[in-house]
Amino acid sequence: MTFRLFGRSQDELSSAVSVDGEQVRTLFEQSKDNLSIVSSFSLQFLRRHVKGLDVGLLPFLRVFAWLQQILVCILKMGPVPRHVSFIMDGNRRYAKRSNKAVKEGHKAGGATLIDILYLCRTLNISSVSAYAFSIENFNRSPQEVDTLMELLGYYIDQFTERATNIKDNLYGIRLRVVGELSLLNEELLEKIRCAEKLTAEGKEFVLYLALPYTSRNDIAHSMKDTINKCINNNEDITEQALTNNMYFEEYSDKCDLLIRTSGHTRLSDYMLWQVHEGEVVEFVNCLWPDFGFWRLYLIILRWSFYHTLQKVNQLPVPSSIRNPVFPRILKALPIDTLRRSKRVALDSLPAPPLAVSVDR
Template sequence: MKAPSIIHIQFVALRRLLGETKEQFCFRIRNMFQKIFEWIMSLRLFSWLYITVQNLLIKSLSVGPIPEHVSFIMDGNRRYAKSRRLPVKKGHEAGGLTLLTLLYICKRLGVKCVSAYAFSIENFSRPKEEVDTLMNLFTVKLDEFAKRANDQKDPLHGSRIRIVGDQSLLSPEMRERITRVEEITKEGQDFLLYICFPYTSRNDMFHTIQDSVQDRLETKLQSRIDIKKFTNKMYMDLYSNKCELLIRTSGHRRLSDYMLWQVHENATIEFSDTLWPNFSFFAMYLMILRWSFFCTIQRYNERNHSFFERMYEGVPSILKRKKKPMSLYQFPNPPLSVSISGEE
């Protein structure tokens, strides 16, 4: 008796699947679970539950200290596309969507400034096709952000964008577009986004030195160039002083010539093994929660009060145990003195 055709087809498909390599098999399984998860999240009940939990976590985190400046090294877009057998362009598009989602979250949490490492000067050494793809995608995202920043119904309304880096390496058309977008969003006061494009920290410091010396020669001022003046001349202006939380994805444990000046003062650097397009709200939430927890402890220590001491201070004086005065005769005898010169 022959098996039904549908069962026979499934057995053939299973035999082919088992005959594939381990890497292909893992890819198929991962892709299957991803589709199942996307289908579950598309259901109204689960979507409502996810949003409700997210709002609750954001409100609870907003009670404590929040970093003023959060920065992202968005690494892993190419590997994301390769792992899913997609064009590199799709990986960068997915990375852009992740950044937009996290910008919404940061603005709701009360973060004042977000910076993102979008394109390193070293990336010009990549294949021309990929560089052109990044440039075209960048222009599209610029226009999209400007549109959202001026839309009163969008959560990013009231935001300002600044593109920082060595713009002399960009085409005149790109520089003109950047100037136009910055002009459109210059009135934004609620939230500031720095896109580092193209950028390296060494280039930032080099240009700052050049500009500082040039201003000194032109104005002929006798005042010295101090750290504060030097810092305020960097690409990120007042936010060049420090970055409280720097997050890098994709598993690499290095800064790649990014934010070397900004992370010098009590910065928390978090490394995640997750590829940037897969970096979720919950992953960032846990990092900010950890930062908030240790920041609270640090602030208590700076005030020279432990948690239990503060609790003891809140107890009414009538309930506190009074310390008995100690007389001079109750102190222990001093230790024996010994001459180090040998003289008595």
Template sequence: MSWIREGELTIIERFCANIIKAGPMPKHVAFIMDGNRRYAQKCHVERQQGHSQGFDKLAQTLRWCLNLGIREVTVYAFSIENFKRSKEEVDGLMDLARQKFSRLLEERENLKKHGVCIRVLGDLPLLPLDIQELIAQAVMATRNYNKCFLNVCFAYTSRHEISNAVREMAWGVEQGLLEPSDVSESLLDKCLYTSNSPDPDLLIRTSGEVRLSDFLLWQTSHSCLVFQSVLWPEYSFWNLCEAILRFQLNYNALQLFLEEDGREGVRSSPFLSGSAPQDAGSVGAPNPRSSNPAPGAEGTAPLRAAE
């Protein structure tokens, strides 16, 4: 399955999409793609098949987002906590990652056609070296595309991301590159894996779970959170429309919160400022302490991952 499924909306879907787009639209949507294992159990298939179906649904959802004019999507593909699952399941997920990133490199012309920039966010040295290499190639191959952005959170948790940012600032002070007074919320913001992206306007979690599972905790403080009971492989265009409608119903309240909070910088909300992500395709900031980087990613901060 391609990373972006080809195909257009049906007449009814286009009609509904046009109605929805008449209102305020989220520019950045984050997904916790939950329910692959329960879907496999429900359908009496192997867990690996459930995860594979989940990737196919991601490809379809990306197409819907493009049709709706959603410019940036962030997905929780693999949590650091997922390493605690059975060796069989973890190995299966790593094999799936190998297949999909290899496929991405084969279809780079399709990504170029749509202008899709791929970013991978997480602590990549935790991954097998061959996967690190594939990810580095994929990021470099799409780094100059800027029509839309797909952030894949892989080997990621928000607490790990924040603690890494704090270590970066502490190292800067220790090396004399920063004064203690330079340390601020704004600086921490810029040390996060997501520093090149605006905060998500809308976060969607499937499967009926009502928690964030250590995903984008810092970035979603003013996002609209939508929890839907549908299992991820069964997600539909209408589920996405429902989530966007709920965002629109809460838009004025979200706008008020943002104005009161007054957060500024490169990651200010795009539906208020219209700002585009900076340095599209950047794999990270200089980090001389990064260990075991993949070839082609030497001297960069760890790239940036779900359940």
């Protein structure tokens, strides 16, 4: 993999700064070991907004990279979600805000997903799924649909290249494309089949790209397969049988953390079956291309904190801490501040009313 700093390769850095090329290469090699783990997350804001890169910034980049590595190591000491899913919303608005073509917004969104994968892999998260294309998106203009199909093919090739490159931190990931694949063109289907074949041996980390996908289609597909199998084998149709025939395979029974960007508080017909069991849904008020290390880190930190707190609450309190001081310490902690987010636990919602009266 060509290592990139602020989205630029070594040659691009050499031409972007007015210093000796050999000095740039030396500093670049010194930064590689420290920055490769966190990919291009270091100073992500500057990467997007700084036109020229001064070589004098590289020592500061190493400091930021070390800081991020320390934070990641701290987070790995506690529980992390097993399956994290993303509704990648806001690419078109990002392009409009930046006065760029819609295609550029989707390209920025694809680059963000790659950045996110590096962090999730480093945190030992087992599976990541991303809502790449809805069946409803076929209602968009033919030009935009063709552009999206082209970009999806490009990024599938990118994932495959990184997953099969032993020097890349994404080496060994398994790629699975799930959804109503019969709606895709043959060229894209061939790329998908090739990518899944080349990455089939990956066991520790799975990336699910949902395209073209809706949860209604997922449930209908599962019901059809379950009915056929149960009739042929003379078995009962059970909830577990439906779960086993979902697109997401072994991760169909649970999605630990679902994150949607752009500020919209809806699921858009995505993973409705998988988030039924008290999973955490986070609605983030930023566009997907702007979503980066710090936002994801804080979300997972909150998830880990409350997951640990739930386990502690289920345990008996040791006699050694049954004293008046301990409750005072708990009250002094800024727990209420941490709770002030748009985080929603589905099992905390009240039951729906049995009847609703409407006054016309």
